[in-house]
Amino acid sequence: MPNNTVTLNCPATVANMVCGFDILGMALNDPFDKITISLSGEPGIRINHTDEYHLPTEPSKNVAGVALLEMMQSIPEPVGFDMTITKNIKPGSGLGSSAASAAGAVVAANELLGKRFNDADLVRFAMAGEKLASGVKHADNIAPCIMGGITLIRSIFPLDIVRLQAPPLFVTVVHPQIEVKTADARQILRKEVLLKNAIRQWGNIAGLVAGLLQGDYDLIGRSLEDVIIEPVRSILIPGFDQVKQQSREAGALGGGISGSGPSIFMLSRDKATASQIAGLMENIYERLGIDYKTYITTLRTQPLAG
């Protein structure tokens, strides 16, 4: 075995990417959690948090723990892990906090075990953590967290993940400090949608994929439209419409709700625009009197394990 201790920076991720509900996600270079795992002679999992979030440390109640437990079911010999997690991605931010913990734990553990599992295995293990966090096994944060870049979940059962090439993208994120539970955000969605809206949505997702693969920023921008989820969910996020409109006016390609919110992300083709957008986001939430945090970052292209 190559190492006795592995430390990974586990990136935040933006699921859905406006028109790709439940199928698209992208990794960011900032913020990120830090996970350190060591092999231990004592079987089982011990979790230590060095952050302010008071997350459970009992493995079966911790997303990283649950993901590791899932992985250990595929390991015939007894193993033990000591894990230290420092979270910078706030739980409930819509930035893939639970995915960073779950993915980070299994990827780091896999490094310790000599990389015996492939990416698809690791995504499957980590999805057990997502199930604990949100009640649903989804991979649209897990996959980009593990593989980097932008990933398409073409199908979840059976799992079919496609890594999509993309041109350089600057990303501005604002996290208004309000609570939107993923489970609640999912519950308010209608179970049926108008066929004509679905057609519009699949035109946009097709346009977004083509724009990413062809490096066509204008097409990316035109395709960043969501006529199904955003109109319902954005009501839960004060300031959403202003952020979106002013960001577009400032030159953003487009953007929308990150995951199930409340964070909002905007894509730009240059850093100056991304910075300007952070400024206007800050102004909006200052005026609304809501605490916030902003990030000016980029699409992270490298995978979680080097």
Added chain:
Amino acid sequence: MPNNTVTLNCPATVANMVCGFDILGMALNDPFDKITISLSGEPGIRINHTDEYHLPTEPSKNVAGVALLEMMQSIPEPVGFDMTITKNIKPGSGLGSSAASAAGAVVAANELLGKRFNDADLVRFAMAGEKLASGVKHADNIAPCIMGGITLIRSIFPLDIVRLQAPPLFVTVVHPQIEVKTADARQILRKEVLLKNAIRQWGNIAGLVAGLLQGDYDLIGRSLEDVIIEPVRSILIPGFDQVKQQSREAGALGGGISGSGPSIFMLSRDKATASQIAGLMENIYERLGIDYKTYITTLRTQPLAG
């Protein structure tokens, strides 16, 4: 003006391409109609058919005529056209017969007029012909007919057409000689769809676009799945399930209903497979006692006007 007479071979097209209902279409090298247009000193449109289909020759009742009339509204000076149409694409086949007439007429006329209109203009004019044929202005046959290759209609209002690169594709088509009217095929669709099916569909359309642009035949094959339209429409086409299943077993990447049917298309990566599929299609319709026509052809990449 460069010429007084233009003759074009106007290709058949496959709309929808399984998971891209109303947004995707591809041009075929066979079958095709032949349209010859001459400028005439006498204003107005005169239409002559040299085929067996007894289509109306009054311009306002003829799809090619209506498309030309639409175009003439954007031409300030009085113009006259004599048009001879030889159709090989049977009306009602689901192979874009009306699109070939409408697109061929306006593209040929545009050549005579020194190419004063661009592709987007020509698509708009030709859509008037589609409206006459099916009651709906759609561009998923018109766009690939005019531009060649595979086209994405990201949005119809406003019109946003994206040409998608694709690897070489062999196409086998069977046209069972039964009648399925586009308007009827549209009417049996439900106006609402389950969100979970819509998600599956947009995963597939995203996968298909990625597969085409990345030249990934396996991904193309996995993505050729339609959980919304095909289960309803395929009931109108005897032999559909057998054709699909046996074609997959014979090595087809996949396929499904061409447009609103009754033609069925299958994609393959080599000619031997495409030929074998034509044979099994013929066997199926022989056994069913239904007249049929098969085509073994390829994705047409060149645009309608050279």
